[in-house]
Amino acid sequence: MKKVSLKDIATEAGVSTALVSYVLTNKEKEARIGKEMAEKIREIARKLNYQPNHIARSLKSGRSYTIGLIVADISNPFFGNIARTIEDEAKRNNYTVIFGSSDENVDKSRDLISVLLNRQVDGLIITPTEGSEQQIAQLKTMNVPFVLIDRYFPEIPVSYITINNYQSAYDAVSHLIKMGKKQIGMVAYKTSLQHINERKRGYHEALRDHDLLPKNSLLKLARYAHLKEDLKTAIDQLRNAKKPADALFFATNTLAIEGLKYINTLGIRVPEDLAIVTFDEGEALDLFYSPVTFVRQPIMDMGKAAVRVLLDQIIAAKKETAVICMDTELVIRKSCGNH
Amino acid sequence: MKKVSLKDIATEAGVSTALVSYVLTNKEKEARIGKEMAEKIREIARKLNYQPNHIARSLKSGRSYTIGLIVADISNPFFGNIARTIEDEAKRNNYTVIFGSSDENVDKSRDLISVLLNRQVDGLIITPTEGSEQQIAQLKTMNVPFVLIDRYFPEIPVSYITINNYQSAYDAVSHLIKMGKKQIGMVAYKTSLQHINERKRGYHEALRDHDLLPKNSLLKLARYAHLKEDLKTAIDQLRNAKKPADALFFATNTLAIEGLKYINTLGIRVPEDLAIVTFDEGEALDLFYSPVTFVRQPIMDMGKAAVRVLLDQIIAAKKETAVICMDTELVIRKSCGNH
DNA sequence: TTGAAAGCGCTAACAC
């Protein structure tokens, strides 16, 4: 697999590597290369099937044209979709993407950041894990171009793409109220991450604004690492209460799917016994016998925005932090009852 | 973001970069560096927070410690899961992963291969698209280390990881027969890809071996790019036939999910009206009111095997092609009726 | 219009 280099072409053409470089990077105008010479070089390059060595180019330019992407778990369709849009948008700008999954784990996150940085990525797109504030703050002091997506830390002023979590949750819960539900439970993650807490706040405020006193006993928190068991407990408690929950709002996709699996085993009927609303879409929620009403995030737009903001930092050397907050859409289906 | 280099450390320590390099790559023994000197260098490196430049190292060594991964679509959980296991196994070997989605498109595939190769990946893991035989053959003649996964081309002797598609399909369909189904339809992709065709063959042979004459009218093919419409037509035809299908075998995950969505709209009951079996797992299939019987592929093992085979080529310079065929498991659930 | 050469950061053979 002997690679052909500029030198090979130069030798073959009887010129210096400089000429070849100019021609092959389309700088012949600036360098005022002879027309025939240029053509000859191009011809030889074609004949030898020359492929530029990006590594060498990177070493020279200090640019790798690679973006590092850190998600919680690439096998989760939510992040898979984000990855996909980032990939496409990156490619459109001649960038490639290296990825890594943090598993919501601070140590893995730290590790990934340093691995990707060592690989000289030009910048990072990160869905930060709980407790990674230090890491993010450090990236900022190191002047590494980066942008957060999905999650963010309000106390650290950096660029991020997010949605209006509060309003989305507020609207979702308001819809349940409009459907006549009185005992509305919520299942979220036990986390300090702002996006989840904003969703809790939206839930809380929606109840209060509609004169339904929010009760702590209706808000359940599951641990990421003990999802299934915590969900079971939560749902059992909500259903076995004196006034059983008649509606459930899930803070994420995964919570909803695992929750519904358990709800199925209990023989609870949706929406007759229990109305359901959740954040995020998913095939499972479409195929469910009572298609689930959900908050649709503009994933494509978020991915594109993330790449654009990042490249602004990398290429245009923009210094200002960009905070982009997008709106969601409540997609109403059968799981809340008739409408 | 001024990066500190070996030279900075060397200057600070008053030694040559060579010494620093030896120490920091733990070659002090071979180079017989003084104990105090080594410690001093390490100390300075720590103080300056030295991070090696992988690009430079790669240029020198000709190794990038990066694997290129080409899947059909990273947002499809099947490929997301493959990507995840590959990521983990790669990391265990100090490799990172660059990925790209081919969308089952030959041109995108060619493009991706060349982009990743230009980025000097040390090798490729590819789920090849239909019609990419030339590309694969060329990789072989170029001596690029690579391994195919999921799909393969029987006529091109290269390394690949696959499952026993024929037997898996045979067993799945046999199960339907055992459940008393007589009019068993199959929906697959219209493709020349071997793995799908082996599944068709398994379907066909299972019918024949059980004295159910396979009829062409029961085997339906959908185009990847026109999935929904073709599925509709297929299912309509199967259900409106003189002898309507009483069971359906889907060749993939995506086909099953989209197919079931349509089946739901028709009010067809599973398994009473129509029994279902499919390849591949998925949350949607778990959550379906009649959990779907499916062929489970050993994705983790496949991913690991792919990385191992690839690294054998890269690191151990193995020349022999490795063909690994894994067994699947038929996970029986409600969608075929009682058992 | 073209060429020589420095240098990106690192490694390793070789010299002292």
Next chain:
DNA sequence: GTGTTAGCGCTTTCAA
């Protein structure tokens, strides 16, 4: 024990 240096492939300044 430690230093010098060539060179990985490419870009770009400066000189011719």
